[in-house]
Structures are given as structure tokens and as C-alpha cells.
Amino acid sequence: MIDKKDVEYAAGLAQLKLDEEEKEKYTEQIGEILDYVDKLSELDTDDVVPTAYTVPMKNVLRKDEVQESLPREKSLANAPDKKDGQFRAPKIMSD
Amino acid sequence: MNIYDLTIHELKDKIAAGEMTPAEIKKAFADRINDVEDRVKSYITVTDELAENGLADYENKKDGLLAGIPIAVKDNMSTDGIKTSCASKMLKNYKPPYDATAVKKLNEAGAVIMGKTNMDEFAMGSSTENSAFFNTHNPWNLDRAPGGSSGGSAAAVAAGECAAALGSDTGGSIRQPASYCGVVGLKPTYGMVSRYGLVAFASSLDQIGPITKDVEDSAILMNVIAGHDPKDSTSIEGKKEDYTEYLKEDVSGMKIGIPEEYFNLDFDKDVKESVLSAVEKLKEAGAEVETVHMTDASYALAAYYVIAPAEASSNLARYDGVRYGLRSEHAADISEMFTNTRHEGFGDEVKRRIMIGTYALSSGYYDAYYLKAQKVRTLIKDDFDRIFNDFDLIITPTAPTTAIELGSNSDPLEMYYTDIFTVPINIAGVPAMSVPCGFDSKEMPIGLQLIGPHFGEGKIIQAAYTLEKLLDISNKRAEL
Numbered sequence: 001m002i003d004k005k006d007v008e009y010a011a012g013l014a015q016l017k018l019d020e021e022e023k024e025k026y027t028e029q030i031g032e033i034l035d036y037v038d039k040l041s042e043l044d045t046d047d048v049v050p051t052a053y054t055v056p057m058k059n060v061l062r063k064d065e066v067q068e069s070l071p072r073e074k075s076l077a078n079a080p081d082k083k084d085g086q087f088r089a090p091k092i093m094s095d
Numbered sequence: 096m097n098i099y100d101l102t103i104h105e106l107k108d109k110i111a112a113g114e115m116t117p118a119e120i121k122k123a124f125a126d127r128i129n130d131v132e133d134r135v136k137s138y139i140t141v142t143d144e145l146a147e148n149g150l151a152d153y154e155n156k157k158d159g160l161l162a163g164i165p166i167a168v169k170d171n172m173s174t175d176g177i178k179t180s181c182a183s184k185m186l187k188n189y190k191p192p193y194d195a196t197a198v199k200k201l202n203e204a205g206a207v208i209m210g211k212t213n214m215d216e217f218a219m220g221s222s223t224e225n226s227a228f229f230n231t232h233n234p235w236n237l238d239r240a241p242g243g244s245s246g247g248s249a250a251a252v253a254a255g256e257c258a259a260a261l262g263s264d265t266g267g268s269i270r271q272p273a274s275y276c277g278v279v280g281l282k283p284t285y286g287m288v289s290r291y292g293l294v295a296f297a298s299s300l301d302q303i304g305p306i307t308k309d310v311e312d313s314a315i316l317m318n319v320i321a322g323h324d325p326k327d328s329t330s331i332e333g334k335k336e337d338y339t340e341y342l343k344e345d346v347s348g349m350k351i352g353i354p355e356e357y358f359n360l361d362f363d364k365d366v367k368e369s370v371l372s373a374v375e376k377l378k379e380a381g382a383e384v385e386t387v388h389m390t391d392a393s394y395a396l397a398a399y400y401v402i403a404p405a406e407a408s409s410n411l412a413r414y415d416g417v418r419y420g421l422r423s424e425h426a427a428d429i430s431e432m433f434t435n436t437r438h439e440g441f442g443d444e445v446k447r448r449i450m451i452g453t454y455a456l457s458s459g460y461y462d463a464y465y466l467k468a469q470k471v472r473t474l475i476k477d478d479f480d481r482i483f484n485d486f487d488l489i490i491t492p493t494a495p496t497t498a499i500e501l502g503s504n505s506d507p508l509e510m511y512y513t514d515i516f517t518v519p520i521n522i523a524g525v526p527a528m529s530v531p532c533g534f535d536s537k538e539m540p541i542g543l544q545l546i547g548p549h550f551g552e553g554k555i556i557q558a559a560y561t562l563e564k565l566l567d568i569s570n571k572r573a574e575l
Contacts, residue, residue: 002454010454014408015415016446017434030451032508037397040467043474050469053299053329054476054524055286055549060328074192078419089417090429 002031098123099255103312117163124165128256131575137251138210139170149207159205167257169248170211173292182226183216185420185440195292196324197303204319209257212247216442218296221513225444234573239498242272248306249276259307265300267517270529274493274542277531280306281313285524286331289324297406300521309569310560314338341553346561347381352486354389362495369533369541370492376565390478395519401468408452479523483548491516493529493542526552530559
């Protein structure tokens with residue numbers, strides 16, 4: 001059974017900030033959903049190979065040749081903040 | 096009939112016969128949007144400039160399959176320089192620097208793109224009520240939801256705000272709204288249509304497909320959007336089919352399976368009667384109908400609610416406020432910027448799914464949840480393969496009920512249950528179409544789901560086309 005600590009842990013991993021009310025609500029709701037998901041344990045899957053893609057997939061390779069790509073200006077057009085042709089982010093290390 | 100009521104093939108015929116010009120057609124649909132949009136609210140963005148550009152280019156593209164035809168696109172498909180919000184605050188000002196392949200193909204075929212349609216935020220939901228901006232209303236009854244997540248696309252088609260639309264389907268997001276809005280919705284085989292430029296939700300399940308007024312239009316749109324794309328490594332390489340070849344009124348000898356476990360689920364009586372009566376009509380037309388046994392659909396739903404959130408939690412990690420999208424203005428350092436951006440940018444359901452997915456993938460739980468769900472996925476796929484060894488198609492209802500009242504469902508698990516008939520199809524990767532098969536006692540449309548084997552779109556189209564002719568309801572439009 002999932003508890004508030006689990007929700008806080010998952011939120012931390014997912015870089016989500018939750019207030020107290022959200023934590024309570026999500027603990028209950030996610031608990032109910034995971035209870036439902038637990039019905040998967042009724043199926044015997046000991047010798048079953050997992051499926052990631054349902055149609056035949058193969059590794060896609062191509063020659064290492066330069067192809068057309070987005071110009072820098074277009075790539076940066078949606079940036080919340082940019083400087084000297086680069087994305088700009090808040091400081092990573094403290095002073 | 097009004098111009099805005101016409102299908103793609105009818106409009107093409109009118110243009111070919113010189114009875115209408117693309118400019119007249121575009122104006123008729125634009126006027127219709129002006130008339131009804133404040134009540135239906137299908138569109139997040141009406142792209143009049145894009146439509147005018149499409150129209151201006153008509154002479155160069157008049158041999159295209161969609162030359163001069165007004166089409167709407169769900170707001171999770173990238174349109175170069177035009178807002179693509181995914182109905183999320185996170186992307187509310189985002190203008191992609193390129194077109195999705197499906198959009199590019201529409202443009203090449205001469206389509207006139209009318210707008211970008213409303214949806215559940217990041218396609219997570221079943222009623223379009225998870226849009227961060229506003230609700231869309233079902234054209235058949237404005238107090239009801241259009242379904243979701245492609246609710247805006249389905250409502251726009253049903254309301255005559257476009258001739259046809261593109262939606263995307265991860266667990267039923269094309270078929271369920273098509274069912275609720277009385278239109279035709281096809282989820283192609285996984286990999287049939289390029290996902291390049293489709294904002295990712297659950298990459299092993301997502302698929303783009305057509306939402307149309309009839310089956311013939313579905314075949315025409317598939318001819319435009321299907322095909323291998325080097326920019327999507329999961330798109331299928333294979334011979335291109337002409338889906339209009341399957342528009343034949345013939346189901347004689349076609350073997351159709353009716354899964355008892357699906358029909359034994361708890362769902363609306365009117366829906367059940369309508370679907371079974373349509374099946375009876377196919378039988379009278381020569382189809383061989385037999386009861387079959389399949390794994391209970393609730394296992395597929397359980398597997399879906401591990402796999403889809405797990406993939407979503409990974410895909411949505413990209414929204415960090417650095418390269419595009421929202422950035423919180425309240426942050427002292429980068430870590431606070433990440434969490435505040437995601438706190439302010441994501442809605443309730445999106446956060447819930449990211450957390451379920453993150454938890455299911457976290458150390459110590461991966462085997463119990465994600466790996467287990469992937470194994471169950473094998474069982475479900477094998478189950479469909481087994482049936483398709485002996486049968487051409489499987490028929491189920493598309494949704495357990497007709498359109499729900501707006502605001503009537505706030506419990507996530509209950510909302511997930513509305514996808515019980517559609518989710519197993521994405522888990523197995525097979526194609527399926529929702530076709531209108533009747534109306535309930537409140538005059539709301541009911542949808543029937545035709546499921547085919549991998550790459551079995553043709554047979555689905557053939558049976559659906561036959562059924563549509565037998566039922567003769569595809570000309571019925573919502574009154575607004």
C-alpha cells in the first residue's frame with residue numbers, strides 16, 4: 001500500500017512540488033489506482049517474455065552524414081531565456 | 096444539405112464538377128465556425144491565416160487528395176510557427192519550429208487547415224475536461240462531454256466546423272470521442288502513421304488517425320497520412336495500400352468474433368442492444384458471426400495504467416523550463432526553477448500520471464509493476480493473435496456508455512473505466528475503428544468498435560463501409 005512518504009518520494013524523483021492537500025489527495029487516488037493494477041498479479045507470467053513494441057522492430061541505422069537540421073535561431077526561438085546564441089538557465093551552483 | 100455538412104468525398108465531387116470552388120467551401124466552414132464555436136468550443140486556435148495560405152496554394156496542389164478540403168488538427172501535432180499547446184499551460188505559448196509529418200502530408204495533399212483542436216492536457220483524459228483552457232461541448236447535447244482526449248477534433252467534425260480531423264489515440268482517444276460524437280474514428284496499427292512531431296505521451300502506444308463523417312473519408316485520409324517516415328524509427332516500412340479499394344459492400348464469408356468476456360462487462364443496455372443489432376445486420380449480409388473467448392479486458396486496463404504513465408513520466412521529463420515552454424518566474428536556483436515550472440505548468444491529471452509512472456519505474460518496484468505489465472502485454476497480444484488466426488475481425492462496443500454529462504465524473508479510476516473497450520487494442524498494437532451504429536433513448540450516438548489484426552485496416556474499412564450502408568445513419572447530423 002502506498003503512503004504519503006511514497007508520494008513525496010515519487011514527486012521528488014519527478015521534480016514535482018506538491019502542497020499538503022495535494023499529497024493527501026494523491027496518496028488516496030494513486031493508492032486506489034495501484035490497488036486496481038494489483039489485479040495483474042492474478043495472471044501467471046513466469047515464463048512470459050515482456051513486450052515493449054507489438055509490431056516487429058529493428059534497429060534503425062544510417063550513414064553518419066550531416067543532414068539538414070534546424071538553424072540555431074529557430075531552435076532558440078521558444079527559449080524562455082537566451083544569451084549569445086545559447087539557452088540561459090538560473091545558476092546551478094551557489095555563490 | 097449545407098456545405099458544412101458534406102464529407103470529404105462529396106466536397107471533392109462538387110469541386111470536380113465545378114459546382115463549388117475551394118474558396119466558397121472554406122468560407123462556408125469559416126462561417127460555420129463563427130456561428131457555433133462559442134457553443135461547441137472545439138478549437139484552441141482557429142488558424143485562418145494557415146487556411147488562407149492553403150487556399151492560395153490550391154492551383155499548385157489541385158491533384159492532391161485533399162485539395163481545398165477544410166481539415167482540423169489536434170493541438171498535440173506540431174504546426175510550424177503556429178501555437179501547439181497540448182491544452183497545457185506548459186506549452187500555451189509554444190510555437191514549434193517545424194511541421195509534424197502528418198501535418199506536412201496534409202499540406203502536401205492540398206488540405207486547408209482550419210485550426211488546432213481542444214483536447215485533454217497532453218492527451219491524458221477521456222472527456223477533454225482536462226484541457227487547461229476550457230471545456231468542449233458535445234454537438235449532440237451541449238451539456239455533455241465530447242469524449243477525449245481528441246474531443247475537440249470529434250466535436251469539430253460533428254458540428255461541421257471542418258470536413259474531417261486528425262486525432263491521436265493512446266488508449267481510445269480517437270475512438271471514444273468519435274463514438275460520443277457520432278462520427279467515424281480510426282486508430283491505425285501501431286507504426287502505420289508517423290509520430291514525428293506528435294507531442295509524445297506514451298510512445299509505445301501513441302498513434303495518429305482520422306476522425307471523419309463517414310468510412311469513405313477515413314479511407315481517403317488514411318491514404319494521405321499512412322506510410323513510413325525515416326524521422327520516426329518506429330514507423331512501419333511496407334507497401335503503401337490504397338484503402339479506398341476496400342470500399343465495397345461485401346462481408347459475405349467474413350468471419351467476425353464476438354468476445355463474450357467483453358459483452359459480459361457491466362455497461363449500458365442501450366449500447367449493448369444497438370451493437371448486437373448491428374452485428375445481426377452484418378450476419379444477414381453474409382458475415383459469419385461467432386462468440387469467442389478472450390482475456391478479461393480489465394487486465395489490459397490494469398497494464399495500461401502502468402505502461403502509459405511510466406512512458407509519460409519519462410516523456411514529460413523534458414518540460415523543465417530551459418529550452419521551450421513555461422518557465423516559472425519564482426525561482427532562486429535551477430532546482431527550484433524545475434519544480435516550480437512543473438508545479439505551475441502541469442494540471443492535476445498530468446501530475447497524477449507522472450507520479451504513478453515514476454513510482455512504477457522506481458527502484459524496487461520496476462519488476463512488480465512495469466515488467467509485469469509488459470509481460471501481461473505479451474499475453475494480451477497473443478490473445479488477439481490467437482483469435483485472428485481464425486477470424487477476420489472482432490466487434491465490441493467502443494465505450495460502455497454514450498457521452499457523459501460535463502462535470503459528472505471526478506473520480507480518476509471511474510474515468511479510466513470509460514476506456515475499457517478501447518485500451519486493449521493499443522496494448523496489442525492492432526487497428527480498430529469506431530463506427531456509429533445507432534442512438535440511445537436520449538438521442539445520443541452509440542459507437543461500435545471493429546478490431547482487425549495488425550495491418551488489417553482494409554478489412555475494417557470494408558466491414559465498416561458495409562455496416563454504414565446497412566444502417567443508413569451516416570447522413571444524420573447534430574442540430575445546433
